[in-house]
Amino acid sequence: MIFLFSKTYFAKTSFILSLFPFKHSRQMARSAIDEVSETGSFTRTASTFRSFISRDPNSQFPAESGRYHLYISYACPWASRCLAYLKIKGLEKAISFTSVKPIWEQTKETDEHRGWVFPATDTEEPGAEPDPLNGAKTIRDLYELASTNYSGKFTVPVLWDKKLKTIVNNESAEIIRMVNTEFNDIAENASLDLYPSDQRDQIDGTNEWIYNGINNGVYRCGFATKQGPYDEAVRQLYEALDKCEEILGKQRYICGNRLTEADIRLFVTLIRFDEVYAVHFKCNKKLLREYPNLFNYTKDIYQIPSMSSTVNMQHIKRHYYGSHPSINPYGIIPLGPDIDYSSPHDREIFSA
Numbered sequence: 001m002i003f004l005f006s007k008t009y010f011a012k013t014s015f016i017l018s019l020f021p022f023k024h025s026r027q028m029a030r031s032a033i034d035e036v037s038e039t040g041s042f043t044r045t046a047s048t049f050r051s052f053i054s055r056d057p058n059s060q061f062p063a064e065s066g067r068y069h070l071y072i073s074y075a076c077p078w079a080s081r082c083l084a085y086l087k088i089k090g091l092e093k094a095i096s097f098t099s100v101k102p103i104w105e106q107t108k109e110t111d112e113h114r115g116w117v118f119p120a121t122d123t124e125e126p127g128a129e130p131d132p133l134n135g136a137k138t139i140r141d142l143y144e145l146a147s148t149n150y151s152g153k154f155t156v157p158v159l160w161d162k163k164l165k166t167i168v169n170n171e172s173a174e175i176i177r178m179v180n181t182e183f184n185d186i187a188e189n190a191s192l193d194l195y196p197s198d199q200r201d202q203i204d205g206t207n208e209w210i211y212n213g214i215n216n217g218v219y220r221c222g223f224a225t226k227q228g229p230y231d232e233a234v235r236q237l238y239e240a241l242d243k244c245e246e247i248l249g250k251q252r253y254i255c256g257n258r259l260t261e262a263d264i265r266l267f268v269t270l271i272r273f274d275e276v277y278a279v280h281f282k283c284n285k286k287l288l289r290e291y292p293n294l295f296n297y298t299k300d301i302y303q304i305p306s307m308s309s310t311v312n313m314q315h316i317k318r319h320y321y322g323s324h325p326s327i328n329p330y331g332i333i334p335l336g337p338d339i340d341y342s343s344p345h346d347r348e349i350f351s352a
């Protein structure tokens with residue numbers, strides 16, 4: 001069934017991809033850094049595997065303890081938001097996870113593609129582990145195991161089904177929704193609902209401008225290859241950050257005084273901002289620590305129990321500065337600023 005779905009999807013994807021004037025042909029294994037059009041602007045393509053895990057035991061992918069595995073990179077904000085959900089929902093025992101090494105390497109001898117790879121041993125790279133399930137050397141191997149005609153990017157996160165040996169879903173925005181609701185029979189923190197029905201419209205609306213302006217906005221700044229697209233992306237980024245700063249002057253979280261999905265999605269970008277994006281992606285008009293509300297808010301979220309364990313700043317810095325030679329050819333990692341996000345913040349003043 002999944003294979004039928006995949007074939008139709010790939011046919012459509014191939015057609016759509018052929019319409020875009022990307023620098024490299026679609027036959028070549030691509031990375032996000034190649035998704036720059038002739039106009040010099042970065043345009044992210046959609047994820048491919050879009051099945052859903054369901055609490056219904058008769059569904060194709062039922063929510064079962066021990067059945068699913070999350071492949072992540074600690075460096076990646078999209079994967080980190082999924083890991084954050086595993087931790088705050090109390091699903092670490094039910095859904096296992098593995099992180100790859102932070103710096104992209106060549107994934108095959110037969111072509112030039114560079115991407116996520118697993119270490120060969122447990123000790124090679126602190127925080128990363130060899131693939132415990134399939135003996136894969138790379139994330140690319142997993143995509144090729146799941147589909148013989150895959151032509152998209154080899155991205156993390158990957159939500160893997162151990163039983164059917166395939167990828168359930170590789171879109172973090174959807175993975176976090178499944179983790180929020182579908183595993184509540186086994187989640188240790190089942191009562192935490194980060195997408196409550198009475199706030200869904202507000203959360204969706206907030207996610208949209210934060211994604212465009214901030215989450216994807218920093219990438220649009222960093223991957224732009226012409227001044228115009230950079231100028232536009234950076235303008236939108238700071239417009240969105242200023243808006244967050246104003247909102248967070250009135251309430252503890254971005255959608256009110258209750259933590260929601262929108263906060264987790266915003267946090268993963270903010271925590272990388274001063275250490276990486278300000279320098280590597282040229283987001284230096286204003287630093288996060290120059291925004292009092294945003295800076296304290298970032299510390300507040302970081303200090304939620306188990307959240308700090310989803311942030312591996314070594315992996316984050318080594319990945320960005322070390323994996324994009326067109327932006328940072330010598331791979332030098334800047335020393336600072338080494339911010340302590342566990343230091344006190346002032347956000348309790350808004351407690352409900």
Ligand SMILES: N[C@@H](CCC(=O)N[C@@H](CS)C(=O)NCC(=O)O)C(=O)O
Nearest residue numbers: 031032076078154155156170171172
């Ligand atoms: N829409 C995807 C995006 C995931 C994504 O872009 N991941 C990046 C790492 S931050 C990746 O794996 N890139 C590999 C590549 O570009 O080749 C999601 O949110 O899950």
